Ligand SMILES: Nc1ncnc2c1ncn2[C@@H]1O[C@H](COP(=O)(O)OP(=O)(O)O)[C@@H](O)[C@H]1O
């Protein structure tokens with residue numbers, strides 16, 4: 001379970017990104033985080049991975065207070081959180097296989113585990129036939145599938161997806177959203193940040209609306225009407 005308690009984030013003593021945010025996300029939930037650009041979505045995800053530290057408040061992951069966890073301990077937290085970004089963040093000189101394998105190497109997994117799990121993860125996202133392609137030999141949707149396979153390969157409890165369809169056309173957008181739903185059905189918590197009203201209004205999931213750093217609405221099966 002993820003718990004944010006009275007979280008505020010102020011950048012550079014002036015730029016208020018989050019204001020007194022309280023949020024609880026249960027295991028296996030699919031949560032969408034919406035709001036216009038600058039509303040604080042990315043900041044909220046960066047606080048969960050401790051890429052940024054809150055100015056005030058506490059962050060708990062499965063009951064453990066990670067707010068002040070020392071840098072040396074952060075790999076324990078980060079291994080439980082998979083991340084997916086708008087710009088994929090793939091290594092351009094590495095194949096799909098190598099990009100996914102890299103995440104396992106970084107986590108200290110054995111060669112045997114890597115050889116078994118990488119093809120499995122790429123199969124789950126439907127890319128078995130492109131395993132040896134380099135990023136420039138893949139479409140945008142396929143690149144995002146590789147990134148999702150990479151985020152999954154260490155079996156995280158939660159996937160944090162920050163505008164994962166921001167660079168995709170509507171058809172690929174839906175393929176990626178359906179894939180995230182499938183991963184959620186298999187038991188992984190999903191937090192999807194997006195400003196795309198079409199997605200929100202069509203997936204029938206919990207919707208949290210951020211406006212200027214504050215949660216202004218939080219509804220199960222919500223719509224985004226702002
Ligand atoms: N590193 C930073 N330094 C200063 N201000 C920042 C930084 N990152 C984000 N902000 C500000 O925090 C607010 C929220 O930004 P962000 O979390 O990126 O929103 P969103 O992802 O919803 O577009 C914005 O006003 C933005 O300008």
Ligand SMILES: [Mg+2]
Nearest residue numbers: 041042043162
């Ligand atoms: Mg953002």
